[in-house]
Amino acid sequence: MKTLDLLNDNIKTLFFKYLFPSISATMVTSIYILADTIMIGKGVGDNAVAGLNIILPMFSLFFGLGYLLGNGGAILMSVSLGMKDYKRAQQYYSTALLLAFLFSVLFTLLFAISFEPLIRLLGVTDTTYEYVSIYGKFLLYGIPFFIFSPFLQIFIRNDGAAKKAMSAVVTGGILNIILDYIFIFNFDWDMAGASLATVIGTFTTFLILCTHLFTKNNTLHFRFSSVSIKRVNAIIVNGLSAFFVEISAGIVIFAFNRQLLIYTGVAGITVYSILSNTAAVVSSLNNGIAQAAQPIISRNFGAGRKSRVQTTMKYGLFSAFTAGAILTITCFLFPNLVIHAFLNPTKEIYEMAMLAIRFYSFAFFTMAGNIFLNTYFQSVLRPKLALLISFLRGFILNLTFLYLLPLVFHVNGIWLTMPLTEVITLLIAFFLLKRLSLAAKNECKTNILNS
Numbered sequence: 001m002k003t004l005d006l007l008n009d010n011i012k013t014l015f016f017k018y019l020f021p022s023i024s025a026t027m028v029t030s031i032y033i034l035a036d037t038i039m040i041g042k043g044v045g046d047n048a049v050a051g052l053n054i055i056l057p058m059f060s061l062f063f064g065l066g067y068l069l070g071n072g073g074a075i076l077m078s079v080s081l082g083m084k085d086y087k088r089a090q091q092y093y094s095t096a097l098l099l100a101f102l103f104s105v106l107f108t109l110l111f112a113i114s115f116e117p118l119i120r121l122l123g124v125t126d127t128t129y130e131y132v133s134i135y136g137k138f139l140l141y142g143i144p145f146f147i148f149s150p151f152l153q154i155f156i157r158n159d160g161a162a163k164k165a166m167s168a169v170v171t172g173g174i175l176n177i178i179l180d181y182i183f184i185f186n187f188d189w190d191m192a193g194a195s196l197a198t199v200i201g202t203f204t205t206f207l208i209l210c211t212h213l214f215t216k217n218n219t220l221h222f223r224f225s226s227v228s229i230k231r232v233n234a235i236i237v238n239g240l241s242a243f244f245v246e247i248s249a250g251i252v253i254f255a256f257n258r259q260l261l262i263y264t265g266v267a268g269i270t271v272y273s274i275l276s277n278t279a280a281v282v283s284s285l286n287n288g289i290a291q292a293a294q295p296i297i298s299r300n301f302g303a304g305r306k307s308r309v310q311t312t313m314k315y316g317l318f319s320a321f322t323a324g325a326i327l328t329i330t331c332f333l334f335p336n337l338v339i340h341a342f343l344n345p346t347k348e349i350y351e352m353a354m355l356a357i358r359f360y361s362f363a364f365f366t367m368a369g370n371i372f373l374n375t376y377f378q379s380v381l382r383p384k385l386a387l388l389i390s391f392l393r394g395f396i397l398n399l400t401f402l403y404l405l406p407l408v409f410h411v412n413g414i415w416l417t418m419p420l421t422e423v424i425t426l427l428i429a430f431f432l433l434k435r436l437s438l439a440a441k442n443e444c445k446t447n448i449l450n451s
Contacts, residue, residue, distance in 0.1 A: 006160065006299040007082065011311045014296050018157070019319065021166035023288030025153055028173030030277075030284035033059060035177045036194040037277045041343030043184040044131070046270045048191060049343060051131030053273035054122050054257060058111070058136070060250025062143055064243045065103050066150030069096045072239020074158040075298045075378055076231075082302020087226075093155065094226035096235050100151045104144035111140055123257050127266060134191040142199035145206045152209040158295045159220055161212055168208035176201025241378050241386035245371070248394020249280070255402055256414065263411045264352070271353045274342045275360050279367075279418070282327050286368045289320045290375035297379040309380065316372050324368030331361035352411075359415035366422035373429040377436075385432050389425060397421040 006014065033056065041049045073096025080089035111118070115136060124132045149172075153165045176197050183193025212218055253276050260268030293316035300308040331338055335357035339345055345353065370393055377386035398421045405413030405420075 006078075006296050007303055007305070011296065011308055012315065015292060015312060015315045018162050018292035018295065019289065021162035022157065022292035023285060024166045025157075025162075025169040026284040026288035026291060027281065028169045030280045033198075034277050034281060035173075035180050036198060037273060038342055039180040039184050040191065040194050044190050044194075046343060046346070046349065047127050047266065048131045049273045050266050050269040051124075051128035051191070052135060052194075053253060053269055053276060054124055054128055055119065055132050055136050055139070056276065057122060057250030057254050058118075058139065059146065060247050060253070062107065062146035063150050064246030064250070065107065066100070066147045067154070067246050068239040068243035069100045069103070069235060070151040070154035070239070071242035071294075071378060072096065072235040072237070074154045075294065075381075076234055076238055077155070078158045078295055078298035079302035079381060082299040082304075088231075090221065090223065090226045091228040091231050092235065093220050094222050094224070095228050095231045096151070096155075097222050098227050099232065099235065100147055104147045107147070108140065108143045111143060115140070122254060123261065125261075125266065131191050135195045138192055138195035138199060142202050145199070145202040149202050149205050149209070152206070152212075154291070155220055156209060156212050157291065158298070159212070159218065160295075161215075161217065162292075162295075164212045165209065168205045171208055172201040172203075172205030175204050238378060238381065238383045241374055241383060241390045244387065244390035244394055245374060248390065248398070249276075249283070251394060252276075252398055252402075255399055256417075259402055259406060259414055260411075263406060263414065267346075267348055267352065268411065268414075270343070270349055271356050274339060274353055275356060275415075277342065278331065278338055278357070279360070279363070282324075282364045282367060283371065285323055285327070286320055286371040287375075289316055289323065289368075290372045292316070293372070294375050294379045297376065301380050313376055316376070317369065320368035320372040321365065324365040327364045328361050331364065332358050335361075355412070356415045359412065360418055362419040363422045366419075366426040369426045370422060370429055373426075373433060377432075380436075382436065385436070388432070389429050392425045392428060393421060397424055 033052075037049060037052060040052055073092045077089045077092040077096075080086070080092060119129075119132050119136060122132075149169070153169065156162075156165045179197035179200055180194055183189045183197050187193060189196070213220060253272075256272050256276070257269050260272055264271075293312050296312045297309050300306075300312070335354050336350075338357055339350060339353045343349075370389060374386050374389045377383070377389065398417060401417040401420055402414065405416055407413070409416065
């Protein structure tokens with residue numbers, strides 16, 4: 001399979017060759033949980049869906065660790081390759097891979113030892129305990145693969161093999177859906193079947209990704225001699241934004257669940273499971289667009305080709321906002337289709353969900369820009385700016401509005417939290433982008449005057 005030349009191929013051609021594989025890979029990743037939600041909603045019941053939503057923050061943690069080390073290491077590797085510093089590029093890959101292995105072992109042990117107090121902390125109730133407990137115990141076996149799947153996807157995409165990353169994730173996702181149906185509807189394994197299907201699907205993705213490491217076009221070679229302690233800090237700092245993007249989703253779900261228990265009871269959590277899964281699909285689509293641009297931006301940034309970086313950013317932003325607009329309009333006009341895609345709702349849940357989806361859908365347009373600009377700041381080695389965007393979206397604004405708005409607007413304040421958060425974050429992100437562009441122009445003028 002021919003790899004792409006990120007420094008010399010036409011930008012438009014490169015971007016769109018990366019776009020479909022990247023979107024496919026990130027979208028199918030979200031389908032792992034989406035398929036479980038739909039199958040559980042149709043085959044087990046509303047309380048089971050609420051139980052799944054309670055344990056979702058654990059998925060965010062494991063995938064977040066993969067994105068932390070994958071984005072942190074792969075972006076730095078790609079920039080180093082653009083600078084033709086092959087030794088440093090090798091150090092970033094080897095160090096990140098060893099860290100991923102150590103994190104996999106550590107978190108598998110932690111999850112196994114502290115499972116019971118963890119699910120209590122996440123907000124398990126008497127009606128959801130059994131579902132959360134069964135699903136979570138099978139989840140334990142997949143922790144290393146949940147970490148390594150996004151990790152390897154990102155490195156392989158940066159190695160010029162976007163189609164291999166896509167085929168691995170798509171195959172695992174399709175297998176997950178098939179096994180979900182068989183285990184839940186044919187074998188009556190309920191939550192255990194859904195969890196087992198997810199683990200098997202992710203393991204399959206991991207195995208297919210590993211095959212790239214044995215191809216002739218592979219440049220990713222692990223060597224213990226290349227592991228560098230001094231590279232650890234750079235990897236983690238540059239990957240923190242990606243980690244917080246993923247982990248904040250889990251924290252938001254946890255906080256929303258807590259608030260909804262106060263204002264609506266378990267019914268509100270069931271409604272929010274529809275919203276959070278829909279948002280996960282939207283986020284995955286936008287992340288796919290951002291990931292299509294990331295290898296091109298990073299490699300050319302390292303090579304000092306600023307015009308190619310700017311052109312790639314323009315294609316990415318246009319694609320992101322177009323997708324965001326389509327999704328916002330679709331969810332606002334057809335919320336009933338979204339509801340019935342997940343479950344057979346009671347009258348209470350249906351009425352609550354119709355209004356909630358319409359409010360929440362306004363977040364999707366601005367979310368598209370925030371996700372892309374977050375990745376852009378990472379790709380040009382501005383991790384502090386990327387981290388600021390992540391904190392604003394996932395912690396500061398989100399949690400502030402989540403606890404203040406319901407005091408005035410009751411449950412509607414909860415549904416309005418995300419749209420308001422995304423709008424304010426996007427305004428700040430564009431302000432930071434403008435300042436970064438002005439700083440680059442001033443630096444260029446200074447260099448000319450001093451030459």
